[in-house]
Amino acid sequence: MAVMAAVIDFALLIFVFGFMSLLTDRDLIEEPDVGTLVGPAMTVTACLLVFSLVYRRRPAGIGARALYATLGTMIGAPFVGSVVFAAGRAEVAIVPVFFGRYVLSPFVLSAAIIGAAVVFAAALLERRP
Numbered sequence: 001m002a003v004m005a006a007v008i009d010f011a012l013l014i015f016v017f018g019f020m021s022l023l024t025d026r027d028l029i030e031e032p033d034v035g036t037l038v039g040p041a042m043t044v045t046a047c048l049l050v051f052s053l054v055y056r057r058r059p060a061g062i063g064a065r066a067l068y069a070t071l072g073t074m075i076g077a078p079f080v081g082s083v084v085f086a087a088g089r090a091e092v093a094i095v096p097v098f099f100g101r102y103v104l105s106p107f108v109l110s111a112a113i114i115g116a117a118v119v120f121a122a123a124l125l126e127r128r129p
Contacts (some may be wrong), residue, residue, distance in 0.1 A: 001125065003051070006054075009118045013110075016114060020107060029081070031098070032090070035083050035084070035088040038085050045076050046112075046115055048117055048120055053065050053068060053072075053119050054118075054123075058124075062123040067116070070116040071117075072081055076109060078108055079107055081098065082096075082098035082099040
């Protein structure tokens, strides 16, 4: 179930990011000197969070797991992206700036909503007799 949830989350993220980028005419990461690993690292972080929440089945409540998925993605993805970006530029001071700029990005918010929906749906499927 956890692998299926992570794969569905990944597919939905790629789908939504593509359409959002097309419709809003924005890039996922708007920094001019960003490497090719920042966006995929943020996406993989969101997928791994969904995998871990579905696999471990903790916390016990369905709503609590969905809330953890939302908050974890909103904090985890920009943090990992900022660390990868700082490592590429060899500049540690850029971490809080990058994190602050992308924590409420529409792409991160959509990833958080998708992650919560997938975790919620997986939790409902697990409760089925």
